[in-house]
Amino acid sequence: MQNVRLGIIGLGNIGRYHAGYLLEHKVGRAQLVAVADAFAPLETFAAKGLETFADGEALIRSGAVDAVIIATPHYQHTTLGIAAFAAGLHVLVEKPISVHKADAGRLIAARQQRPECVFGAMFQLRTEPRYLKIKKLITSGELGRLVRVNWIITDWFRTEAYYASGGWRATWKGEGGGALLNQCPHNLDLVQWFCGMPARVRGFCQLGRYHDIEVEDNVTAYWEWADGATGVFITSTGEAPGTNRLELCGTRGRLVLADNRLTFVRNETAMDEFSRAAKTGFARPDIWKAEIPFDDTPAQHATLTQNFVDAILDGSPLIAPGEEGIRSVELANATLYSSLTGQTIELPLDAAAYETKLQQLIAESRFEKKVVAVVAEDFTKSFVR
């Protein structure tokens, strides 16, 4: 194979965005040849010479593509992903890879049946220079052993019009969650990418605090790692102006990413060693302060799609393997489950118990979703960095 024939399933906000850069040939050795959407108009794509399908499964069965990008509402990531693997296609799935851990497990199991298929997840923030610098400072040991992570990411502001723009949005049945599942998968993925998975989770989720919705739009979570490291994660889609401040503390210093600046305050001696060796009570390690420069280009979805294509054609390692997507799903589920049950949740999360809880929420829902067409606007304004 010299080029990858790509199909996109789901032509809403993000599906059209993927189609845009692919049609502009921003991804080498990839050709967008087909698209599918169950509801959106397809004529403009047909006019560009693409094969069009009114349902994703028909595109998968068509034989027209080698690989699919799945950009539908989250529940269909699992069902369409499983169908695509069964048909021997490579799959690049949007985040979250599934609504809940049991579904993510089913998707991963389907891929295991077809190990020749490449499975990527669209976690494009893993390509952002600022996050790559943080990752490097952690993996190189510069920051020492991580002891605390705090992320206040409350600038995911969304209006009532956003929630009313799609029948699936912000319902247990259509989306399976709120801020944790729609806006935060990128942040949850980065937390586990930097720090690994916590051992236990306590979440406090307010459902429909700011919006006329039944799912969480305001969250405070406490996470604890097996080695005693702790984390607090605060998010909201109702707060304006909101904050985006990530602080990572290690034994060798503190990293803060806020206001488009990355600052590293470095302990000359690791704090635990210093504490043990110091002869006086109020002494502190000497510090060095450095502003870490980073290239300010935003994450490019096209970079991840290029990496997916390179993985198919050359066997290049994936930046975001699909299997790793189960971790952010588990973090989201466990945080919500903890809040709903009023308990600390030990990880790994009991996937079946959470699925049962979600089914109960769906069955007991009395929420009536009102859908209102939104004024066309630039969707890329929604990307937070």
Ligand SMILES: NC(=O)c1ccc[n+]([C@@H]2O[C@H](COP(=O)([O-])OP(=O)(O)OC[C@H]3O[C@@H](n4cnc5c(N)ncnc54)[C@H](O)[C@@H]3O)[C@@H](O)[C@H]2O)c1
């Ligand atoms: N990586 C990112 O930066 C990013 C940004 C936005 C959205 N997303 C993710 O992309 C997904 C879609 O989000 P969106 O905002 O584009 O939603 P959207 O509602 O705008 O679009 C979804 C589209 O999927 C179509 N669809 C639904 N079921 C289908 C099926 N079975 N077959 C074919 N088409 C089907 C709908 O008609 C709709 O056009 C979500 O999972 C979301 O989390 C990722």
